[in-house]
Amino acid sequence: MRVTFTVNGREQSADDVWEGESLLYVLRERLGLPGSKNACEQGECGSCTVRLDGLPVCACLVAAGQVEGREVVTVEGLAEHARERAAGCATGACGTGLDEARKWAARPSDGAAGGDLAPIQQAFIDAGAVQCGFCTPGLLVAADELLERNPEPSDADIREALSGNLCRCTGYEKILDAVRLAAARTGEAV
Amino acid sequence: MDHAPTRAMSAPAGTPVGLSQGSHTRGGVGESTLRPDGTLKVTGEFAYASDLWHEDMLWGCTLRSPHAHAEIRSIDVSEALAQPGVHAVLTYDDLPCEVRHYGLEIQDTPALAQGRVRYHGEPVALVAADHPETARRAAAKIRVDYAELPVVTDEASATAEDAPLLHPGREDHHAGHVPHPNIVHRQPIIRGDVAAARERADVIVTGEYEVGMQDQAFLGPESGLAVPAEDGGVDLYIATQWLHSDLRQIAPVLGLPEEKVRMTLSGVGGAFGGREDLSMQIHACLLALRTGRPVKMVYNRFESFFGHVHRHPAKLHYEHGATRDGKITHMACRIVLDGGAYASSSPAVVGNASSLSAGPYVIDNVDIEAIALYTNNPPCGAMRGFGAVQACFAYEAQMDRLAAELDMDPVEFRQLNAMSQGAVMPTGQEVDAPAPVAELLRRVKAMPMPPEKQWEAAGEAVDVRELPGGLSNTTHGEGVVRGVGYAVGIKNVGFSEGFDDYSTARVRLEVVGGEPVAVVHTAMAEVGQGGITVHAQIARTELGVARVIIDPADTRVGSAGSTSASRQTYVTGGAVKHTCEAVREKVLELGRARFGTYHPAWATAELLLEGGKVVTDGGEVLADLAEVLQDEAVDIEREWRHRPTVAFDRHTGQGDGHVQYSFAAHRAVVEVDTELGMVKVIELACAQDVGKAVNPLSVAGQIQGGTTQGLGLALMEEIVVDPETAKVRNPSFTDYLIPTILDTPSIPVDVLELADEHAPYGLRGVGEAPTLSSTPAVVAAIRQATGLALNRVPVRPEHLTGT
Structure with a gap:
């Protein structure tokens, strides 16, 4: 079957999709967006977390056919999503021009880059919240969604919001630091 | 904090050692520089x-x-x-x-x-x-x-006279030395006179302990x-x-x-x-x-549970004696590790379990035996802590029981028996680097206690998120008891028992666009630990350049050895440092040839590479690296080795088998819902001696990550194998639980830096030690809260409620 939906502001179609394929498989293997990760493929680890019409979901648990006509934001579109939000479009659903959407696909210059990242992405780097990084994309999408609805979360709020995302490397302390840091920086910027 | 001076440690291959760059160059050793792969990893573009x-x-x-x-x-x-x-x-x-x-x-x-x-x-x-x-x-x-x-699943069935043999006719180098063909390897260690010491003991404590099969559960399949x-x-x-x-x-x-x-x-x-x-x-x-x-x-997650080896489950029998004044007289133990169907690294795990079975304590009389079995259970091999984890759970439980028998404080009892530099291991090896065991315990004990009843702290309503059971809303504080537990452990760093544990680095220094650039090429597997961050820091420190490029790891360069045994910063870091020193010497040779006649300092002064220039130790600039190198690239590949080790004697276990030892201590604070058996770890504080924190941010990340894996083993992580069929019953993240952010407490970290003069920059391998003592500290805290013996991990709710 053919599935057509909006990914990171751009309408995309995938052909020859088998009915059993997940949104995660279509993103990773058919649309060239491998940022959403495949750590468990059973909805337990959160590494494939994406936004589906604004809500964080495990892409591995969403049948590809279910996203027909809907909006998906992945880690690859997170920076643009955060920019739009900062510009006053809180849901991220106000559309992106084709040229704008292509920006996130450009390769970053090197490890010192920074300006093009969402605040939560930069905070993960700065706080040491990234080790192997396999959980990072899902955590970023989930943490960004938390900060969108709660710009000043308590530690308990952060733990609750991220409790569906497993990390095996960090012991979560630096992830908490990163979310606090992103919240503080965003608060200062407002 | 006691900072040892950073200086060049002796390099074994005779390169100049008076030329170390200290940490004058920005982004060098000792700084919390950020990961070079960080941006790619947060944008989703990093290619796993x-x-x-x-x-x-x-x-x-x-x-x-x-x-x-x-x-x-x-x-x-x-x-x-x-x-x-x-x-x-x-x-x-x-x-x-x-x-x-x-x-x-x-x-x-x-x-x-x-x-x-x-x-x-x-x-x-x-x-x-x-x-x-x-x-x-x-x-x-x-x-x-x-x-x-028919299956064999434990020591009794595997070593029965008529047991089916997993590998009949095996011809490996251990085969002729084991008491049964279903025993992969056996390592005894005998030192002193246990029988005589037993006579002198005022108290004797024996215990049987069991450690379940833990899975690495790395997220990338x-x-x-x-x-x-x-x-x-x-x-x-x-x-x-x-x-x-x-x-x-x-x-x-x-x-x-x-x-x-x-x-x-x-x-x-x-x-x-x-x-x-x-x-x-x-x-x-x-x-x-x-x-x-x-x-x-x-692999998907289901297959991943079958696709790699696990941590050896273990059964451990321990006997300790002590005098009335609190000195340990002797220790006898027997450690049975289940290696499963194939050998993997079982022999080395046996070597670790036996040689580290006494823990970081001075015990002159020991009688130790460790074996690994061949069974029809899943194969077991390397996991963070590698044989030392299982022993630490048992010997630390024994320490608490001895202290209780002697009516002593468990921390003071440990400190009284703690090893320090110069102590002798059960293998006869002298610990010839700092071993601040008592100090680590003092530090975790001195940390401020987390406040009591934090679920009430928020104000009027009970915040169930701060209670055992959390949002399951199982208690509002009724039946909740706090407990505090301590543990300390010892882990070897590097490959042991005579293994040729070398690493290789290739370093190229050239001028690109008028700027000197160092290119570091090793085969080191960056698995998330931050080795590439550290390599760039070392190159900056040793070559005085700002720009370092890390080439992808591949087999076009010599072996870097394994990213395991807490060894990569030590060994491949050492190889990068060693090769950079050779590059530096070559650069200075070039400089002398080109400019030596212009300035006497080229011949007489100690020269450094700093800020892209050749400078004297007095700070005088002699030349830009760009001028020295011109269009020439200095490109050198070198191997580097730490001090050699020797095999343990097959009968007595004697031998200088380990490269380096590392130490960490934990204090766990838990709250237990004693009615339902739910445990919430409130805080898990760690103090560790890292010799030199090459990247302090990464060091903290290693300690907190290792600590959390230890918490997982204490409370939830176990691959359950059916004892009748030897089939795995929980190959999924639905049924094999690893700690979430809700299960993981605050982990305050206190880092000591007591230099090991044998290691590059004085550093000590960091990754594994915090995984050891975390588990027994958590269980000790639950024991204090419940009064239960708890001789098996993971501790499950039914172990606490008796249901």
Whole structure:
């Protein structure tokens, strides 16, 4: 079957999709967006977390056919999503021009880059919240969604919001630091 | 904090040591520089092994045994092969040459099962197809006729007189020294006179302890892409811990010389020991060579639980004695590790468990025995802590019981018996570097206690998120009891027992666009630990340049050894430092040749490379590196070795078997809902001596991550194997639980830096020590809260409620 939906502001179609394929498989293997990760493929680890019409979901648990006509934001579109939000479009659903959407696909210059990242992405780097990084994309999408609805979360709020995302490397302390840091920086910027 | 001065440590190959760069260069050793792969990892663009894609690529799939022990009578692949989209189906009979087994130390593992399967999930056949689901469905159509065999699952069944032998006729180097063919390796350690010491003991404490089978549970599944090459060889892009060890095992089974198997490290989503053994490497290469097409294999989580070795489950018997004034008289122990169906790294785990079984204590009289079994359980091998974890759980429980018998404070009792520099291990090896065991305990004990009843702190309503059971809303504080527990551990760093544990680095210094650039090339597997961050720091410190490029790890450069045993910053870091020193010497030679006649300091002063210039130790600038190098590149590849070790004597266990020791201590604060058996860890504080924090941010990350894996073993993590059938019952993240952010407490970290003068920059391997003491500290805290003995981990709610 053919599935057509909006990914990171751009309408995309995938052909020859088998009915059993997940949104995660279509993103990773058919649309060239491998940022959403495949750590468990059973909805337990959160590494494939994406936004589906604004809500964080495990892409591995969403049948590809279910996203027909809907909006998906992945880690690859997170920076643009955060920019739009900062510009006053809180849901991220106000559309992106084709040229704008292509920006996130450009390769970053090197490890010192920074300006093009969402605040939560930069905070993960700065706080040491990234080790192997396999959980990072899902955590970023989930943490960004938390900060969108709660710009000043308590530690308990952060733990609750991220409790569906497993990390095996960090012991979560630096992830908490990163979310606090992103919240503080965003608060200062407002 | 006691900071030892940073200075150049003696390098064994005779390069100049008076030229170390200290930390004058920005982004050098000792700074919390950020990961060079950080941006790629937060944008989703970092290419992990499972993200790789190649035009025309096929998907590989493994058919695995549903039985723990069975004879394979026949395999019929015809229906699978006939499926549309299927390009190849391979079994044992399709292996291309005479070499059909592999293994880290003992080559006992068949690439595909031959006539017999020895554990649940053993690979039997392979399929390549154009879609992963097509491959899975085709694999399900392979007809294997199994005749089930009786299983051996523990010491009694495995060493019974009529026990079926896992590997009849084994000829490995341990075979002639073990009391039963189903014992992989046995290591006794005898020192002093236990019988006489026992007579002097005022109290004797004995205990039986058990550690469940823990899984590494790295998040990035086993995966890789094999691309057949025109020369008949294969290019393999792979997530592994040790490229050259893989290569040594893969090439013979493919019937190819090593130079025709070219391996490149792809992104690795964590490892923790679980990628030290091969998983899909040979399989993907076989399918690629058979089909002539690139083949990608990616395990799902279910398969991952069968696709790598686990931490050895263990049964431990301990006896300690002490005098009334609190001095330990002796220790006798017997440690039985279940190695499962194939050897993997079981012999080395036995060596660690036995040699570290006394813990970081001075015990002059010991009688130690450790063995690893062959059984039909899942194969076990490397996991963070490697044999020391199991022993630490047992000896630390013993310390608390001894202290209780003597009516002493458990921390003071430990401090009274703690080893320090100059102490002698049970193996007779002297600990010739700082061993601040008592100080680490003092530090965790001195940390401020987390406030009581934090669930009330918020104000009027109870915040159930701060209580055991959390949002399950199981208690509002009724029946909740706090407990505090302490533990300390000792871990070896580096490969032991005479292993030639070297690493290789290639460093190139050249001028690009008027700026000096160092290029560092090693085969070190970056698995998330931050080795590449550290390599760049070392190059900046030693070469005084701002720009460092880390080349991808591959087999075009010499072996870096394994990313395990807490060894990479020490050994490959040491190799990078050593090679940079050689590059620096070459640069100074060039400088002397070009400018030596212009300034006497070229001949007389100690020269440094700093800020892209050659300077004297007095700070005078002699030349820009750009002027010295001009269009010449200095490019050197060197091997580097730490001090050699020796094998343990097979009968007495004596020998200087370890390279370095590392120490960490924990204090756990828990709150237990004693009615429902729910445990909430409130805080898990750690103090560790790291010798030199080369990257303090990464050091904290290692300590907190290791601590959390220890918490997991204490409370939730266990692969449950059915004792009757030897089948794995919980191969999923639904049923195998690892700590979430809600399970993980605040982890305050106190880092000591007491230099080990034998190690580069005085550093001490960091990664594993915090995994050891975390588990016994948590369990000690639960014991204090409940008064229960709790001799087994993980501790489950039913162990606390008796239901």
